[in-house]
Structure formats: structure tokens, C-alpha cells
Amino acid sequence: MWFRVNPRLPTPIYQQVVDGFKEAIVKGFVKQGDRIPSVRELATLMTLNHNTVAKAYQQLEREHVFEIIQGRGTFVAEFKPPSDSDRDRRLAKIVEMMQQIYIEGHYVQLSEDDLMSLFRETIRKWETGGKDV
Amino acid sequence: MWFRVNPRLPTPIYQQVVDGFKEAIVKGFVKQGDRIPSVRELATLMTLNHNTVAKAYQQLEREHVFEIIQGRGTFVAEFKPPSDSDRDRRLAKIVEMMQQIYIEGHYVQLSEDDLMSLFRETIRKWETGGKDV
């Protein structure tokens, strides 16, 4: 599979599945139109409950990352420019995370420039390296 | 008060209090050594339960943001360079958030440079503007 799940983390399992797929897509492990394992398949592969997997798939569909076709299966959605409300919600979320980063950075004495450098480096390392596959 | 709390958000109230104080400190509304309202005071002011406030204070103490003195009160901790483990934990958290930002940015078609600009702008606006006081 393209990612792992740790039930002991405070992050809910279904959320970890959501994040895992997003990451797999951004990293190119899964591409537009690709078929995703069925709910029961993935549940068996990762020893999860089908309801948990379904919850993740449904959230990914709400976020327009997946496209679910009744009776056929689940696929990676074709990329479409997000609606304005979608974009606004995502941007707000991004800004909020940036503020959190700034705050946490304050406590490890990272300046704005330090954070910028760390950001660039993080993206670079992360795009090539890959944590778990 | 220096921040507000919204019980309807999915974020736990005590976590909102934690974030609120961190924000207030970064923005300079509260300074090192300042005395923080007592658990019961803040609970009354914000119509929360004293246990909820205490939970927030205790977490802030664990993060070395507050210093709690038995029988005297709670104060903003003097800034000390974090221990290595502290620093590592916070840095890991920051990197994780940066990855999340990169992923979300992908879905609103923000390039790495776009995100950098947004980051700079967010900090600038946020430092001066201030959301709720």
C-alpha cells in the first residue's frame, strides 16, 4: 500500500487514510483516473473495518479528491479548478496552519526567514525522499 | 479577554484556550512574567468550566509556555531555550504542518512560490492586524 496507519496516534484512523491518499496523490504514486481498492479490499489489506475505510472515501469525495461511481468503484478525481467556496475554505485552512507554524516557530526561536528556509527544504526533501511506501 | 472560544467548532475548547494564549503571547498582548487570570476567574469570564480551563493551563505548562506556582497563580514563563527533545518535537510538528500545507496547496493550485508568498503575507498581516482582541 502507499501509506501506513497507526491506530495508536491521536489522529483518527479514517483521517490518516484521508491524509495518506492525498499524500500518495501529491507524490504521484496514484494518478488521476486511477482506480482505488474497494472499501472491503482496503479494509482487508490494512486490517481495518470497512466502515472506517468508507468514511475516509466519503470524506475524500466531499473534498473532490475521489470520485465515487455507484456499483463501479472509487477513482482519483480528474483535476478541476475548485469552486470559489472550496478554494476559500482550503485557503482559510492553509492560512490557519501557517499561523500555527509561526506560533510554534516562535517557541523554537525560528525567525520568519528560518521558517521560509525550512519550508523550502521540507518540500524538497519530501518530494524526492518519500517516507513510507 | 485576548481571545474568544467557539464551543461549536470541532476543536476542543481547552485546545482553543491553549492556542488563544499562545497567539496572545506571540502578538505581545501578554508578556513574560505576566500573571494569568486564575482558573476560576477565567472560567467565569468565559463561561467555561474550571476543569476545562485547568486542563488548558496544565497543557501550556507541559509546553513550557506557562509557569504554575502552587497557591500563587499562573504566569507566562520566562523564555528559556528549549531542550533538544522539546525542540525536536516542535520541529517535527512544524514540518508535519508544512507538508499538510503543501498538500492542501496542491488542490488550490498553489505553487511552492505561491505558498511562500502567502506565508510572508499571512505573517505580516497577522502581526499588525490582529483578529479578535
Next chain:
DNA sequence: CCTATTGTACCATAATATGTGGTACACTAT
């Protein structure tokens, strides 16, 4: 010494979120 205030530790209770396991149904493709 007395009293008020501090944080803290409990207890009970309720509500919510999460996760598992099972069953069933409509839809689709073969």
C-alpha cells in the same frame, strides 16, 4: 491563627466521536 485564593485531584454524569462487526440493499458489469 484565620481567611481567602491559588492549583489540583477527585467523583459522577452526559454527550460526542471513533472504531468494530454484522447485515442488507441498490447499482453495475460480466
Next chain:
DNA sequence: ATAGTGTACCACATATTATGGTACAATAGG
């Protein structure tokens, strides 16, 4: 017809969150 899809239920257990109440040790100020 049959198998595989997502989905909608149900029941159940567990953990987290939040509230309300009580009590206790430590501190500070009369």
C-alpha cells in the same frame, strides 16, 4: 444469474470532551 461496487443501517464498546460539584494542600495577607 452472479459477483463486486458503495452505502445505509444496527448494536456495541471505548475514549475524549465538557460540565458540575466537593475537597485538599500550598500560599499570601490580615
